Amino acid sequence: MSLFDLLACPVTGETLIPDGDALVTPSGRRYRVQDGVPILTPVADQEITHEHPVTVRKDFEPTIQFVVDSLPKDRRILDLGSGNRDTDDPRVVRMDPMLSPYVDIVGDAHQLPFQDESLDMVYATAVFEHLHHPFEAAREIWRVLRPGGYALVDCNFVFPFHGYPAVYFNASTEGMRQLFEDFRELIVVVPPWQGPSFGIDAILSEYLQAFHPRTPEQHEFAAALRAIREYPLLEYDALLDPAGAERIAAGVTYFGVKQPSEGDSLYPACVLDAWRRREDLQARFPDPALLLDMTTPSPDNLFRWAMSPDADAEAGIVAWRDAVVPWHRSGEAT
Ligand SMILES: C[S@@+](CC[C@H](N)C(=O)[O-])C[C@H]1O[C@@H](n2cnc3c(N)ncnc32)[C@H](O)[C@@H]1O
Numbered sequence: 001m002s003l004f005d006l007l008a009c010p011v012t013g014e015t016l017i018p019d020g021d022a023l024v025t026p027s028g029r030r031y032r033v034q035d036g037v038p039i040l041t042p043v044a045d046q047e048i049t050h051e052h053p054v055t056v057r058k059d060f061e062p063t064i065q066f067v068v069d070s071l072p073k074d075r076r077i078l079d080l081g082s083g084n085r086d087t088d089d090p091r092v093v094r095m096d097p098m099l100s101p102y103v104d105i106v107g108d109a110h111q112l113p114f115q116d117e118s119l120d121m122v123y124a125t126a127v128f129e130h131l132h133h134p135f136e137a138a139r140e141i142w143r144v145l146r147p148g149g150y151a152l153v154d155c156n157f158v159f160p161f162h163g164y165p166a167v168y169f170n171a172s173t174e175g176m177r178q179l180f181e182d183f184r185e186l187i188v189v190v191p192p193w194q195g196p197s198f199g200i201d202a203i204l205s206e207y208l209q210a211f212h213p214r215t216p217e218q219h220e221f222a223a224a225l226r227a228i229r230e231y232p233l234l235e236y237d238a239l240l241d242p243a244g245a246e247r248i249a250a251g252v253t254y255f256g257v258k259q260p261s262e263g264d265s266l267y268p269a270c271v272l273d274a275w276r277r278r279e280d281l282q283a284r285f286p287d288p289a290l291l292l293d294m295t296t297p298s299p300d301n302l303f304r305w306a307m308s309p310d311a312d313a314e315a316g317i318v319a320w321r322d323a324v325v326p327w328h329r330s331g332e333a334t
Contacts, residue, residue: 007038040107052162058087061193067292068121072324073324080112085102119144121152122152129155147260147261153254157194160203184256186257186290187293190252191253265289268320285305
């Protein structure tokens with residue numbers, strides 16, 4: 001099974017059937033496949049221009065990398081609004097509205113071209129501020145996730161306007177909670193790279209570009225602002241109390257789980273059985289759904305334990321590990 005088997009028409013939700021160099025729906029909609037990449041935007045041939053070239057990024061943020069690495073090899077993960085993400089992790093499907101050598105499909109967050117409950121995790125970094133209807137995108141993430149699946153999403157808060165295509169809405173921690181209110185919240189935090197220093201520096205930079213001083217006093221003021229940018233603002237983030245930093249953070253990260261029924265989980269029954277039986281596991285992982293507590297220095301989770309030699313004494317878990325069939329977005333065996 002490949003990525004193509006998970007796709008659905010972004011407008012009608014119908015299945016897509018290969019037809020030459022296109023995918024077609026039973027009702028006659030047609031989507032072209034260009035250079036092997038299905039173009040599944042609801043509006044055909046959207047013109048996309050970024051304000052600045054999107055950097056080619058080889059690695060994920062460490063928190064995302066940790067969560068992605070924690071999931072077994074048969075899981076399917078969507079990098080939503082991936083930009084130019086150069087990853088060879090076969091489980092990660094990269095989707096962006098812009099066609100590039102770094103995407104697996106072209107699509108729009110507001111109408112995800114995936115079947116219901118077809119994915120295990122969706123993450124989106126630096127994307128939600130660019131969405132004109134972020135609540136629709138949050139609902140779409142809910143729809144495409146399996147019960148127990150994860151949403152890991154960050155959004156700018158105190159940060160200047162930028163493209164592509166615009167910044168529509170910035171979100172506080174409370175705003176993120178509203179966006180993802182259907183999910184069970186695992187953690188909402190200001191990650192180290194989204195501290196106030198990042199926003200202050202970017203705002204001062206924009207301010208100085210727009211400010212045209214005339215009088216000596218105004219020139220002095222501009223020089224003072226430039227001088228502030230010379231201070232080690234990132235280091236100073238550590239001097240802020242967390243509640244204060246949250247009120248002026250450049251961005252916030254939301255991590256939640258889709259649980260339409262209590263206890264819905266991506267863990268196989270054998271891992272949950274071990275956790276229910278063993279007090280040591282319950283003490284070590286009080287909430288097994290929490291794959292990453294971004295506030296602790298030594299992250300750990302129940303998936304990592306189950307995949308490690310520490311779980312070798314559990315015959316059911318060993319049998320499950322041996323039976324995992326890796327998923328590859330291209331459909332090839334790994
Ligand atoms: C600042 S870049 C971030 C790229 C990447 N996620 C990263 O962290 O490097 C914002 C990305 O959001 C994408 N984007 C904008 N509107 C979108 C939409 N409606 N659906 C999905 N992605 C969108 C842009 O094309 C761009 O690649």
